Amino acid sequence: MTEAQIYGICGAGLVGIGLYGAILGRSALRRLLAFNLMGSGVFLVFGAIARRGGIVGGTLSDPVPQALVITGLVVAFAATALAVALLIRLAAVERDEASAEADSEATDSPAAGAAPARGPAPGAGHAWDGRG
């Protein structure tokens, strides 16, 4: 087995593991991690192809797939950062709703469930100010 084959198969395995985790992950953050594993598996398969091309061309690695992987890594990071921001926003909104529900149960008035014009909900402060 050449190293291209070893890491290529490793990349294939990572795609499988990432796919499984993206479907059955325990939490949204874990599914995000799994998605990154999947991406890194695809990149490794690219790396295997680059390595094979590089050997044919008499160098270590074919530069064109390498360049694609570099741009891909940066874009994947940007996408992950956006996903993390969305997760935190979602958590803030959920917390708002949970506290609104708890308040409405406490005051025993069903009409307060909608809670249209309240101030910032307690507990939302640490997650980007709750609802805009």
Place this chain on the structure above:
Amino acid sequence: MDLADGFTAIFVSLGAFFFFAGWVGLVRFPDSLSRLHALSKADNLGLGLVIIGLMPQASWPFGVLKLVALWLLGVLIGGATAQMLAGAIHLDDGREPPGGNGDFARRTSEAGRNNEPGAAH
């Protein structure tokens, strides 16, 4: 084989030994602070000896300079992170509670961040 190669062989072997020792300590030591101590050994002695050993093989001057910079970086970062981690795992009796997954590190902050002997080697 000449003198420089012999020098390299001795110091790199010593460095590899300290990585092994650090691993044994990390896996076998009973509590967190001892494990941190073992990690610091690998961090500072292992990497340091490997770098000293590689110096005769490096190109002069930039290769050697980079190695020196790496060693300084390793000592600085290793020391500072060990200090931070020691703060994070510090408990009053310094022993590990029989907790399960992840709860140990979370019981951190009250006592945390004071100077922990044995952490900054």
Place this chain on the structure above:
Amino acid sequence: MPEIPLPDPRWADLPLAFAVLGLALWLTLTRGDRAAVIGFTGYGLLVAVAWVRLGSVDVALTEAALGGGLMGVLLLTAVARLGSDIDQPRPSLPGDLLIGLLCLGVAAGLAAVVLGLPSPAPSLVAAVEDHQAAIELGNPVAAVLIAFRAVDTLLESVVLALAVIVLWSFGADRAWEARPRALDFGEPSPALVLLARLLPPVGLIVGVHLFWTGADHPGGPFQGGAVLAAMALLVWLARLGRPPPVTDGFTRLGIVVGPLMFLLIGLAGVVLAGAFLGYPDAFTKPLILLIEAAKTLSVAVALALLVAGPPALSGALSMRRTGSTETGAKA
């Protein structure tokens, strides 16, 4: 001492590949979110070493800086902020086993494709080498990024700028004038402050070195920019400085200067070199350096701001346990 023959490199490759797969499997199945994220930072380091074994130090540098460094900061702060690090039961779908088998099938199929790749492998090495001399770059990967597939790189730098804009839009309306607060974790430990004072000058040198050496050796704007961004994050985490407010003009300029410079020089190429993103022969190297310098700055600013989060009125500050450092210092 007898000369030791070169060992079979598979002694390194096979354990490394198994460790990467095992770590990935563990961090998919383990219970705690924070444990999984810590595993993921280790995973990034391992994959960086794997890329060296695949002969690509350029990618390894990017993976080490992004996957090992910045991703760790982004995800660990996210775990802290979400407060979700409690054991969550795995969602038990009825077709659990079926999904597992299907994923195994996908992996096996892909592995079969990898093993059955055509031989001899298609290669663009010769094509790159033929034209590399014309743009005076010794690093073939840099040549592909900045010249041969310049449109990709241009769009990619635009994507980074757009990502920052989208991220900012996640902030609350009334927080628009405020600063990003995702790294706002209360009083830092003294060791962190020391590190944040000593490391950034070194990181600055390494980042600029990576950008400069990227013309002829592995490195480049992405790798250099990522290292610079990491140094900014360190300063912000230690509260020696704060992320700029999103309304700050210089920050905004920093985000767009890379794509803008790329675009302007590319448009000038229509007139001077007869093609969009073409470089006139006399000024090829200086123009490329100009673009790469601007891109390094933009990548650094954009990556740091992506981790720093959208603008917010209150950060982790409101959750901070007061006085932990003070009591620690006295003890």
Place this chain on the structure above:
Amino acid sequence: MSGFLLVAGIVILVTVLLGLVRILRGPGDAERLMAAQLLGTGGVAALLLLGSATDLTAATDLALVLALLAAFAAVAFVAGLGMAVPDHRAGQGASGSASRADGDSPAGAGG
């Protein structure tokens, strides 16, 4: 000489890979972080040896970047821990955030 350096690099790499056991076993997240740190340091040493053995000078640059950035996980971990044990603010009992955080509190974790 390069044969010896490669062997040493492989030995160190395999050693720190075995340290992954600590990531798997924990028991605390601090232990996992230590194993990741060992991975970073050992990776730096292995890269230096590999680079010296195969005349891959760029490996030193990569080792520099690894050494600089491997510590960031520890930094973010310790900084984020301040959040994991939130103070129990008055009037928060019913809110979602407090009930979530309870799982992380020292009282909850000691059991």
